[in-house]
Amino acid sequence: MTTSADNASPDFLQDLSAAVDAYSPRRKYLIGVSGGRDSMALLHGLRALGFRHLVVCHLDHGLRGAASRADARLVEKAAKKLGYRFLGESCQADLEAKSRGLSLEAAARQMRHEFLARCSRSEQCHDVFLAHHADDQIETVFLNLLRGTGTAGLGGMRSQTPLRVGKAEFILHRPMLGIRRESISGYITSCRIPFREDASNQDTRHTRNRIRRDALPHLRKLFSANIDEAILRTSIILQDEEAWMQTLVPAPAESLACEELRAMPKALRRRLILRWLREQNVPEPGFAEIERVLGLLDIEGPAKVNLPGGWHARRRNKVVFLERPQ
Amino acid sequence: MTTSADNASPDFLQDLSAAVDAYSPRRKYLIGVSGGRDSMALLHGLRALGFRHLVVCHLDHGLRGAASRADARLVEKAAKKLGYRFLGESCQADLEAKSRGLSLEAAARQMRHEFLARCSRSEQCHDVFLAHHADDQIETVFLNLLRGTGTAGLGGMRSQTPLRVGKAEFILHRPMLGIRRESISGYITSCRIPFREDASNQDTRHTRNRIRRDALPHLRKLFSANIDEAILRTSIILQDEEAWMQTLVPAPAESLACEELRAMPKALRRRLILRWLREQNVPEPGFAEIERVLGLLDIEGPAKVNLPGGWHARRRNKVVFLERPQ
Numbered sequence: 169m170t171t172s173a174d175n176a177s178p179d180f181l182q183d184l185s186a187a188v189d190a191y192s193p194r195r196k197y198l199i200g201v202s203g204g205r206d207s208m209a210l211l212h213g214l215r216a217l218g219f220r221h222l223v224v225c226h227l228d229h230g231l232r233g234a235a236s237r238a239d240a241r242l243v244e245k246a247a248k249k250l251g252y253r254f255l256g257e258s259c260q261a262d263l264e265a266k267s268r269g270l271s272l273e274a275a276a277r278q279m280r281h282e283f284l285a286r287c288s289r290s291e292q293c294h295d296v297f298l299a300h301h302a303d304d305q306i307e308t309v310f311l312n313l314l315r316g317t318g319t320a321g322l323g324g325m326r327s328q329t330p331l332r333v334g335k336a337e338f339i340l341h342r343p344m345l346g347i348r349r350e351s352i353s354g355y356i357t358s359c360r361i362p363f364r365e366d367a368s369n370q371d372t373r374h375t376r377n378r379i380r381r382d383a384l385p386h387l388r389k390l391f392s393a394n395i396d397e398a399i400l401r402t403s404i405i406l407q408d409e410e411a412w413m414q415t416l417v418p419a420p421a422e423s424l425a426c427e428e429l430r431a432m433p434k435a436l437r438r439r440l441i442l443r444w445l446r447e448q449n450v451p452e453p454g455f456a457e458i459e460r461v462l463g464l465l466d467i468e469g470p471a472k473v474n475l476p477g478g479w480h481a482r483r484r485n486k487v488v489f490l491e492r493p494q
Numbered sequence: 495m496t497t498s499a500d501n502a503s504p505d506f507l508q509d510l511s512a513a514v515d516a517y518s519p520r521r522k523y524l525i526g527v528s529g530g531r532d533s534m535a536l537l538h539g540l541r542a543l544g545f546r547h548l549v550v551c552h553l554d555h556g557l558r559g560a561a562s563r564a565d566a567r568l569v570e571k572a573a574k575k576l577g578y579r580f581l582g583e584s585c586q587a588d589l590e591a592k593s594r595g596l597s598l599e600a601a602a603r604q605m606r607h608e609f610l611a612r613c614s615r616s617e618q619c620h621d622v623f624l625a626h627h628a629d630d631q632i633e634t635v636f637l638n639l640l641r642g643t644g645t646a647g648l649g650g651m652r653s654q655t656p657l658r659v660g661k662a663e664f665i666l667h668r669p670m671l672g673i674r675r676e677s678i679s680g681y682i683t684s685c686r687i688p689f690r691e692d693a694s695n696q697d698t699r700h701t702r703n704r705i706r707r708d709a710l711p712h713l714r715k716l717f718s719a720n721i722d723e724a725i726l727r728t729s730i731i732l733q734d735e736e737a738w739m740q741t742l743v744p745a746p747a748e749s750l751a752c753e754e755l756r757a758m759p760k761a762l763r764r765r766l767i768l769r770w771l772r773e774q775n776v777p778e779p780g781f782a783e784i785e786r787v788l789g790l791l792d793i794e795g796p797a798k799v800n801l802p803g804g805w806h807a808r809r810r811n812k813v814v815f816l817e818r819p820q
Contacts, residue, residue, distance in 0.1 A: 314717055318732070319731065395640045412739075412761035434738070435738035
């Protein structure tokens with residue numbers, strides 16, 4: 169089958185082709201498609217590059233009524249036209265967010281991952297393509313600077329993220345992380361690929377939309393359009409440094425010897441304590457919690473500090489250990 | 495001697511006192527004082543904390559005519575009143591910038607460092623207090639994100655920076671890096687400390703002023719005032735990680751074995767190449783230069799790449815080496 173995508177927008181297809189160089193087009197992959205511009209471009213782009221065995225996965229979050237259902241129909245239709253199998257489900261992300269006690273954004277992401285886990289198991293396929301692109305990455309890095317999330321956050325999204333959801337294990341692949349939104353739009357336009365605008369992308373109650381629609385354009389005007397390249401470069405450098413540093417953090421024992429900790433560089437100490445808190449399942453440890461535990465190393469400081477979820481860390485006999493909530 | 499500063503603004507003095515806890519007030523220190531709000535607060539604050547032997551250093555950059563000279567007079571008068579020795583010089587930073595082929599900002603900084611080097615040698619004193627504070631730090635980190643300078647840049651200014659200028663070696667100390675501008679202003683007001691506004695701080699042709707006066711206020715309104723704390727937290731984490739990673743980079747030989755480089759994590763490879771280029775005095779190596787050298791490891795890639803200042807890097811017999819400009 170030939171689509172109009174085969175002959176147009178060489179830039180986008182060239183960049184995408186380079187990005188999926190290591191992926192065999194003959195293998196089977198899942199692909200998450202919302203029906204928006206980015207995922208429709210990825211879907212058609214991979215088709216044009218000869219990927220034969222995509223399984224198109226679409227979760228209707230049930231947040232925009234008839235518009236949501238129309239998205240699902242568009243994606244199903246596109247899958248059929250391109251010769252791909254379609255897996256669709258619908259949910260009520262807003263109700264789930266309440267019952268899970270999560271923000272809508274967090275609940276929706278969790279549900280997408282659970283949906284992909286089901287797709288992964290039923291299809292026996294562990295590789296999922298997602299359409300996050302360079303401008304998404306820039307927004308993510310910028311957002312994480314404003315949240316103060318450290319090196320891991322400033323590295324942004326990875327081109328490959330292994331996930332484990334229940335018993336399912338799969339990998340999210342993001343081949344468009346190096347491709348700018350403009351190039352994607354050019355491809356969509358020149359190949360006349362149908363897509364649907366998500367009206368919630370305009371909603372400035374969402375932090376990410378304020379970054380996309382206000383903060384970044386304002387900064388480009390104030391400084392230069394090169395800030396995008398600079399932020400992308402930052403994400404590349406920091407992602408590699410994060411990966412390297414992760415390999416240097418030893419597996420922590422159940423309790424930590426103060427003297428050993430004190431002998432470590434401060435950055436390693438912080439990373440070891442973070443790993444220790446995570447491995448013992450202290451909920452959402454962050455900078456403040458790490459600093460509190462570090463405070464225990466100071467023998468004149470407190471010998472016990474509070475942690476989230478009713479946990480405590482305590483120093484006794486030159487050792488720091490955790491106490492579970494009762 | 496007692497100044498009005500002794501009895502007011504406990505917050506500022508408490509924070510400053512904690513920050514200079516490791517410094518003996520009986521020792522001699524140089525202090526860079528421009529006559530602006532921040533350095534005048536630091537000068538009076540250190541006096542209030544009992545620092546007896548400060549030597550007040552002021553360089554008139556000759557950029558604002560009579561206003562520059564009035565700054566110098568104010569600083570000299572304050573030094574005299576507080577019982578400190580005063581060292582003043584004047585220069586023409588704009589003419590020097592031209593003759594050195596540098597931006598005005600870079601030339602002015604270079605000249606300040608040279609001036610401090612002369613003060614350090616004549617006073618036999620190797621410790622210089624500077625008045626950079628938390629809001630300067632936030633601006634620096636933000637500016638460096640927009641420049642894409644990586645971890646070192648995102649860590650911002652260090653609380654101690656060792657410098658070598660010619661034969662002089664001295665350390666810049668920044669005790670106010672954790673103190674917010676607001677607290678400094680409160681101290682200045684409540685103690686009625688005289689200072690002079692630098693009109694060039696309003697000039698939005700300077701990138702830093704655009705960050706201070708436009709970008710950051712805009713982002714605070716768009717998101718929250720917590721972004722300042724988040725950026726400061728980022729700088730603390732990244733500064734410590736930068737220091738740690740620096741200790742892990744081995745001293746490079748004159749030429750680099752491709753196989754050894756290939757076996758290293760990418761982040762370490764980048765840092766080793768940066769150190770190698772710097773130690774061989776290749777001018778201003780950055781991300782692009784490092785990536786070009788890394789490209790030599792790809793045996794199908796080019797065997798020679800251009801570097802700044804007429805330098806080249808070349809691969810031959812599985813080794814990468816530099817060729818000086820002829």
